[in-house]
Amino acid sequence: MKKLYIETVGCQMNMLDSELVVAALRRDGYELVRTPREADTILYNTCSVRQHAEDKIYSALGRLKHAKTHHPHKIIGVLGCMAQKDQKLIFDRAPYVDLVVGPGQLHQVPDLLKSVAAKRGPRLEVSLDRTAGSRERVAESFESYDPLRTPEMRPSPYQAYVRIMIGCDKFCTYCVVPKVRGPEQSRPPAHILAEVRQLASEGCREVTLLGQTVNSYRYEQDGRSWRLADLLEALHEIEGIDRLKFVTNFPKDMTDDLLQAVRDLPRCCPYLHVPAQSGSDRMLRAMKRGYTVSDYREMLGRIQETLPRAAVTSDFIVGFCGETEADFQATVDLVRESRFKNSFIFKYSERPGTKAYGLLPDDVPEEVKRERNNTLLAIQNAISEEDNQPLIGQEVEVLVEGPSKKSAKKSAGGPVMQLTGRTPCDRIVVFDGTPRQIGQILPITVYDANAFTLFGSIVTQHVGPEVYSLGT
Ligand code: SAH
Numbered sequence: 451m452k453k454l455y456i457e458t459v460g461c462q463m464n465m466l467d468s469e470l471v472v473a474a475l476r477r478d479g480y481e482l483v484r485t486p487r488e489a490d491t492i493l494y495n496t497c498s499v500r501q502h503a504e505d506k507i508y509s510a511l512g513r514l515k516h517a518k519t520h521h522p523h524k525i526i527g528v529l530g531c532m533a534q535k536d537q538k539l540i541f542d543r544a545p546y547v548d549l550v551v552g553p554g555q556l557h558q559v560p561d562l563l564k565s566v567a568a569k570r571g572p573r574l575e576v577s578l579d580r581t582a583g584s585r586e587r588v589a590e591s592f593e594s595y596d597p598l599r600t601p602e603m604r605p606s607p608y609q610a611y612v613r614i615m616i617g618c619d620k621f622c623t624y625c626v627v628p629k630v631r632g633p634e635q636s637r638p639p640a641h642i643l644a645e646v647r648q649l650a651s652e653g654c655r656e657v658t659l660l661g662q663t664v665n666s667y668r669y670e671q672d673g674r675s676w677r678l679a680d681l682l683e684a685l686h687e688i689e690g691i692d693r694l695k696f697v698t699n700f701p702k703d704m705t706d707d708l709l710q711a712v713r714d715l716p717r718c719c720p721y722l723h724v725p726a727q728s729g730s731d732r733m734l735r736a737m738k739r740g741y742t743v744s745d746y747r748e749m750l751g752r753i754q755e756t757l758p759r760a761a762v763t764s765d766f767i768v769g770f771c772g773e774t775e776a777d778f779q780a781t782v783d784l785v786r787e788s789r790f791k792n793s794f795i796f797k798y799s800e801r802p803g804t805k806a807y808g809l810l811p812d813d814v815p816e817e818v819k820r821e822r823n824n825t826l827l828a829i830q831n832a833i834s835e836e837d838n839q840p841l842i843g844q845e846v847e848v849l850v851e852g853p854s855k856k857s858a859k860k861s862a863g864g865p866v867m868q869l870t871g872r873t874p875c876d877r878i879v880v881f882d883g884t885p886r887q888i889g890q891i892l893p894i895t896v897y898d899a900n901a902f903t904l905f906g907s908i909v910t911q912h913v914g915p916e917v918y919s920l921g922t
């Protein structure tokens with residue numbers, strides 16, 4: 451057996467890519483190991499969205515220099531977004547790397563590894579740059595990588611990510627994703643439906659549809675136009691799928707028909723991740739987000755009207771080019787009034803290859819960025835904690851994912867262990883249960899809550915003539 455170590459950073463797209471690469475390599479006789487030291491093939495699936503994500507990988511590569519000198523047969527590969535962005539530069543910075551493969555070329559990984567093992571030298575496979583040819587040619591060079599799935603490769607066999615789009619065409623000025631993931635392309639509905647049917651037949655109960663702007667999904671077929679709402683309706687028919695989620699939404703594409711689909715289809719989860727990025731019109735304009743704060747507020751109003759119980763989450767960038775204290779205060783105001791379930795908050799990180807790079811000076815000092823980040827996070831966390839309090843004493847429905855981090859560290863497999871799962875609104879719940887409950891959807895009574903986690907116990911209830919409780 452060949453031994454494979456893989457480390458993944460970045461978004462859900464990368465998690466899914468890694469799952470699929472590992473599945474393909476397992477078919478080629480690889481087994482996963484836990485440390486680079488034990489491995490004969492070491493892969494990093496990388497992210498370029500912020501400098502920090504790249505630094506992390508370059509320092510991991512730096513640590514391998516020594517290992518490669520002593521074990522020259524070890525194969526080291528860099529996959530994903532940073533491979534597409536930095537290309538040859540990776541060999542310059544780490545000459546002992548054997549393989550650089552962009553996200554649009556992942557289907558080639560098994561063959562490329564064979565070629566490297568046969569001493570046919572280092573290999574570089576990336577897609578075309580966005581300015582290298584016509585849109586069609588560039589799009590063709592980014593292949594959607596969605597081979598058949600195997601449940602044992604997922605963190606939980608009961609949950610799966612399913613890609614419905616690749617790439618992005620929004621070109622927000624700060625963002626490297628359109629460059630590294632290529633043109634926006636929607637997958638045909640028939641492929642998505644077939645994949646979800648297969649997942650259901652393997653026991654998967656929750657599917658999260660992925661796209662950089664998932665609600666911009668559009669596919670024309672036989673004179674019919676498919677939007678996300680149509681896709682949800684078709685997926686909803688698939689027996690065995692109890693929950694449908696989708697991320698990430700673009701505010702301008704949050705149409706009423708989509709909100710109504712989520713309202714009317716009981717298996718669609720009322721959970722909407724719709725990043726605002728800023729509460730200042732000046733910043734939104736500089737970011738080229740294509741909406742104003744009042745458009746965003748209007749959208750939140752429509753969500754509230756159609757889906758009053760929905761959990762809405764957001765992303766924010768603080769310290770973007772030229773952000774003043776007044777701009778930041780406008781973001782604080784938006785966070786205060788919107789009461790998001792949670793928000794991811796990032797300090798602006800200048801990215802070569804984006805429109806902001808070179809055109810707009812990265813002029814907010816690092817300590818101001820840090821301060822704004824901490825301030826906004828504290829406000830959001832207080833809101834999250836406050837809004838979780840009314841759930842205490844309530845019953846929530848949880849899809850049990852597995853042992854919590856705490857009990858995974860201890861010896862697992864005992865009769866009672868701490869389990870973790872999520873509600874339809876994507877709230878994390880921990881509670882005591884048994885390994886046999888993993889993969890079930892159970893009612894849990896919440897007895898405590900902080901900003902990030904609900905603590906609960908399994909509801910003991912009568913189901914027909916039988917009693918189901920802890921341990922049964
Ligand atoms: N497609 C998604 C997410 C893209 S990346 C969307 O449009 O929302 C995830 C998040 O990273 C973004 O929402 C944004 O908040 C943040 N981000 C992207 N580029 C960044 C940069 N250069 N610096 C800091 N944060 C960034």
Ligand code: SF4
Pocket residue numbers: 618619620621622625626627628662663700
């Ligand atoms: Fe980046 Fe904007 Fe596309 Fe999201 S919508 S991936 S932030 S360019």
Ligand code: F3S
Pocket residue numbers: 459460461462463464496497498499530531626627630631
């Ligand atoms: Fe990062 Fe690429 Fe995702 S840049 S955020 S891994 S699409």
